[in-house]
Amino acid sequence: MSALPLAPWRSPLARALHLNRSLVYARYVQLATVRADGRPANRTIVFRGFLPDNQLKFITDARSEKVEQMTHQAWGEVCWYFPKSREQFRLLGRLQLVQADEPDPALAAARQSQWQDLSDAARLQFAWPDPGQSRAAASAFTPSAPDPLHPLSNFCLLLLCPVQVDHLELRGDPQNRTRYDQQIATATSKDSAAASHHWTVTAVNP
């Protein structure tokens, strides 16, 4: 999690976040994953900011279906539509789960501070009964408040490390569409960190 230079798609994405900052749901994105049987899955998740290395942060419950799906297919694509500025970002990348047993100290610390940043109501949801199972009794949804300092064991930080970003601006005349592709580091590269922040930028037809 070293501090890499900003990827070139970070600047238009930051601009979109700024232009849409009055809409709380401009930070809601849709994450596509693949089920164990090969069919796609798709759900709304909340963007929680970036790690220093261009990875997008989200949170999830270890008991959720997407966590199980990631064990079969670690790739995800986030689709992010900004209503005010009328633009879309599609971010394809590898997903990484940061769980209670995370060995990397920086990632473990990021998980803990994310837990501390949550509202009481958001933390409480991780003490609710198993998501997706038959509805539990109402009393199961009023657990005692979890410790605000130390995450519950099922609380996970979910990271997306994009390798391809597709930016479509509907407002252009015609529309503008730009593709960002991360160049794959060769096996002989001695400095994979340096290689990994090499991006090509291409204007494509909308």
Added chain:
Amino acid sequence: MSALPLAPWRSPLARALHLNRSLVYARYVQLATVRADGRPANRTIVFRGFLPDNQLKFITDARSEKVEQMTHQAWGEVCWYFPKSREQFRLLGRLQLVQADEPDPALAAARQSQWQDLSDAARLQFAWPDPGQSRAAASAFTPSAPDPLHPLSNFCLLLLCPVQVDHLELRGDPQNRTRYDQQIATATSKDSAAASHHWTVTAVNP
């Protein structure tokens, strides 16, 4: 495309559409598909209404990546977030493409009337150069207006036939989540149309 009884998830979805009718982008949804290499893809598309048999209508260009992806994996999941009423529908189902050579007369007619319902600007996009290819000259984006009556050959109607719908209402206390599952018709069923509109409804944990 016979007129089946409304599936039980149609009523809450119609209510959400009504509550969010002031937002043009409440008709924008995200469609997840699977790429030929097994990785997911995700993009925003516009909901165009229902066929009489509970199938959702969208439109697409035969040259788009999702059409190629459907030849490998015909399943898709639509994620539909409604900002005003703060609820989400996830609709998993089979995708079907209605192209220029569609043999079913009712579907061919639905494709043609969808084309006629488009704005001039929307029709024009189907005469633009190949989407996703390196940006063509500006002049390529000012073709002559296509015939408003007869669709261009690359214009497709895209149908989603849901078999599972997951409805999450964030406003509940706690949140409410309902799952609708279509019962699979048995091989011995003599009346597959009757069997296919059998749904179970289950309250699940959010």
